[in-house]
């Protein structure tokens with residue numbers, strides 16, 4: 374099966390650390406339930422340019438390079454690749470950060486397991502990911518953002534959604550919440566016919 378996998382907060386532990394840095398920089402106390410990559414869109418009191426500059430500085434200072442893996446992500450990717458699945462990273466990061474992304478994937482030891490790493494070339498991110506997912510003919514998508522999960526599910530591709538404070542809300546039947554990578558593997562085995570190889 375072709376499986377699309379989000380990068381930040383599915384493979385890399387990112388958004389809570391971005392939120393913490395954002396809160397510190399702008400003197401606000403945004404909670405995890407309100408976390409998002411485009412916080413300035415929701416908080417007009419923070420000038421957009423300042424928020425953009427802050428994000429650029431964060432990346433220059435090594436934010437994406439220093440992320441930790443989400444627990445069990447590496448073993449899960451290895452298991453899926455060994456099981457014959459074709460894996461694609463589909464990220465909202467832009468091509469500007471592609472080298473940082475590829476270096477990080479190599480450093481944590483999972484880069485060779487992916488057929489491709491697709492960065493975002495259009496807005497909004499949910500449109501980009503839904504278009505890529507349907508273009509690739511994916512059989513499954515694994516994500517942490519609610520808007521992306523809903524947009525991908527609209528293309529009739531089932532979604533596993535990592536349960537996080539920032540993605541709460543009602544879901545269609547084709548989107549299933551999961552707590553962890555081991556649970557994702559169990560769901561994929563079930564989708565694939567009780568653990569049979571693809």
Ligand SMILES: [Mg+2]
Nearest residue numbers: 379381382517
């Ligand atoms: Mg994400």
